[in-house]
Amino acid sequence: DIQMTQSPSSLSASVGDRVTITCRASQSISRYLNWYQQKPGKAPRLLIYAASSLQSGVPSRFSGSGSGTEFTLTLSSLQPEDFAIYYCQQSYRTPPTFGQGTRLEIK
Amino acid sequence: QVQLVQSGIEVRKPGASLTVSCKASGYSFTDFYIHWLRQAPGQGLEWMGWINLNSGGTKYAEKFQVRLAFNTDRSINTAYMDLVSVTSDDTAVYYCAREESSSSGYHFDYWGQGVLVTVSS
Numbered sequence: 001d002i003q004m005t006q007s008p009s010s011l012s013a014s015v016g017d018r019v020t021i022t023c024r025a026s027q028s029i030s031r032y033l034n035w036y037q038q039k040p041g042k043a044p045r046l047l048i049y050a051a052s053s054l055q056s057g058v059p060s061r062f063s064g065s066g067s068g069t070e071f072t073l074t075l076s077s078l079q080p081e082d083f084a085i086y087y088c089q090q091s092y093r094t095p096p097t098f099g100q101g102t103r104l105e106i107k
Numbered sequence: 108q109v110q111l112v113q114s115g116i117e118v119r120k121p122g123a124s125l126t127v128s129c130k131a132s133g134y135s136f137t138d139f140y141i142h143w144l145r146q147a148p149g150q151g152l153e154w155m156g157w158i159n160l161n162s163g164g165t166k167y168a169e170k171f172q173v174r175l176a177f178n179t180d181r182s183i184n185t186a187y188m189d190l191v192s193v194t195s196d197d198t199a200v201y202y203c204a205r206e207e208s209s210s211s212g213y214h215f216d217y218w219g220q221g222v223l224v225t226v227s228s
Contacts, residue, residue, distance in 0.1 A: 030211060031211040032211045032212035033211075034212075034214040034215075036215075042221075043202055043204075043218035043219065043220055043221050044152065044202075044215070044218060045218075046214055046215060046216050049207075049209050049211075049214040049216075050209045050212065050214075051211065053209065055216065087151065087152060089152075089214075089215075090212075091212030091213045091214065092212060094166065095154045095168050095169075096142075096154050097154070098151055098153075098154075099151070100151050101151050
């Protein structure tokens with residue numbers, strides 16, 4: 001299985017900050033990488049697919065980049081509703097696998 | 108609008124079986140695969156498998172091959188997940204999610220609300 005490793009595991013930031021989360025794959029996955037946001041007690045929400053495509057309805061302050069084995073999710077100006085857990089997920093090989101998550105907390 | 112609505116909270120004793128349903132609306136049911144995933148308390152997301160709602164074909168994660176089955180009732184736009192011989196390790200929130208394809212693989216664009224399954228004696 002392809003292992004996905006996110007860094008950092010947790011992050012404290014303030015409203016208005018720019019934040020970057022990294023996801024690394026154990027082998028090249030081209031651009032077969034998606035990002036999700038999950039809030040407590042809720043299902044994950046798709047933010048970014050195919051490494052950099054913004055899902056419909058997702059604010060433009062979210063962006064994704066990368067290819068091969070290294071990917072980033074950037075939040076350009078944190079809003080109060082952005083404090084959540086973020087997961088990356090690869091769809092290059094079955095089984096699809098997720099990173100362990102990055103918890104974004106309010107400083 | 109697209110919705111996936113799952114059945115309610117479940118409590119099971121070890122060794123029992125479990126069925127979770129996922130009712131779709133707002134789109135053509137058989138045009139998309141449904142995947143099943145789960146999330147143990149405080150843990151990350153684990154993929155369990157998918158069902159092709161058009162053909163009925165399935166793919167299961169290796170660890171669930173013997174205990175898991177997916178089914179569908181196209182007449183009511185509902186997918187089902189059946190898990191047998193549950194243990195406390197199966198305590199988790201179970202999600203169904205719709206697969207959408209893109210130029211680079213696929214992603215899960217709509218999710219059910221999740222069903223908390225507790226396995227306890």
